[in-house]
Amino acid sequence: MGITAYRINEITMEKIDALELIKEVWDSAKISLEEKVFKISDAFYSVGLDVATTANYIKTTPAEFDAFLSLSNLDDDLIRMISEANPPKTTWPLLACGNDDEIKKALSALSASYSLKNESVSEFIYQQMIEVAGETPEQLVSQLTGGEMFYLANKGRNFNSVNQKSLKYLNSFAAQKKRGKVLSEKQTAILIDILNELADNNVIQRDSIDGDKELCNTVLDAIGR
Numbered sequence: 001m002g003i004t005a006y007r008i009n010e011i012t013m014e015k016i017d018a019l020e021l022i023k024e025v026w027d028s029a030k031i032s033l034e035e036k037v038f039k040i041s042d043a044f045y046s047v048g049l050d051v052a053t054t055a056n057y058i059k060t061t062p063a064e065f066d067a068f069l070s071l072s073n074l075d076d077d078l079i080r081m082i083s084e085a086n087p088p089k090t091t092w093p094l095l096a097c098g099n100d101d102e103i104k105k106a107l108s109a110l111s112a113s114y115s116l117k118n119e120s121v122s123e124f125i126y127q128q129m130i131e132v133a134g135e136t137p138e139q140l141v142s143q144l145t146g147g148e149m150f151y152l153a154n155k156g157r158n159f160n161s162v163n164q165k166s167l168k169y170l171n172s173f174a175a176q177k178k179r180g181k182v183l184s185e186k187q188t189a190i191l192i193d194i195l196n197e198l199a200d201n202n203v204i205q206r207d208s209i210d211g212d213k214e215l216c217n218t219v220l221d222a223i224g225r
Contacts, residue, residue: 195222
């Protein structure tokens with residue numbers, strides 16, 4: 001037996017009621033962020049609303065509303081801490097993807113900071129979270145200088161097993177770094193693959209005896225080898 005027209009109408013009304021409640025709570029300046037997270041997420045999930053429709057109804061972007069909803073996945077204590085700090089909406093995606101220690105560190109530093117000067121709140125929180133989490137392989141390898149990349153490419157030429165196309169890429173990246181260019185995410189991913197290839201072929205090895213021990217160890221630490 002299929003769903004009846006009455007039930008369809010009932011479900012529709014439930015969703016409309018939920019949307020109206022969400023909009024009322026979202027627009028209220030008297031309700032704390034903590035209370036908004038609890039009330040809006042409960043209403044949203046209880047009737048099976050979708051992000052795009054809800055965001056349009058309350059006149060915000062799907063990305064912003066999705067970031068807001070993601071806060072509801074955090075522990076209640078963390079939601080309360082975020083609410084008390086009341087950081088800008090632009091920080092919600094960062095905070096929602098952090099672990100407990102990262103979030104607490106960022107919020108504690110934010111509350112102790114009287115002025116961020118030229119730094120945005122989002123960038124400030126990101127840097128605080130990174131200090132706890134540690135830098136990613138992408139961030140670490142992007143710190144290699146053009147000169148260091150040129151050196152590794154030249155060293156790799158002495159190893160017949162190394163793909164010459166990889167060395168051409170490495171030289172290209174080195175030249176771009178020399179000119180002050182920042183490598184793209186795609187280029188950084190390729191760079192990591194090349195560095196792993198060099199490690200596989202012993203161009204880069206731990207405690208190298210070729211006078212480049214510090215560089216080799218730094219690269220291997222960066223790519224987790």
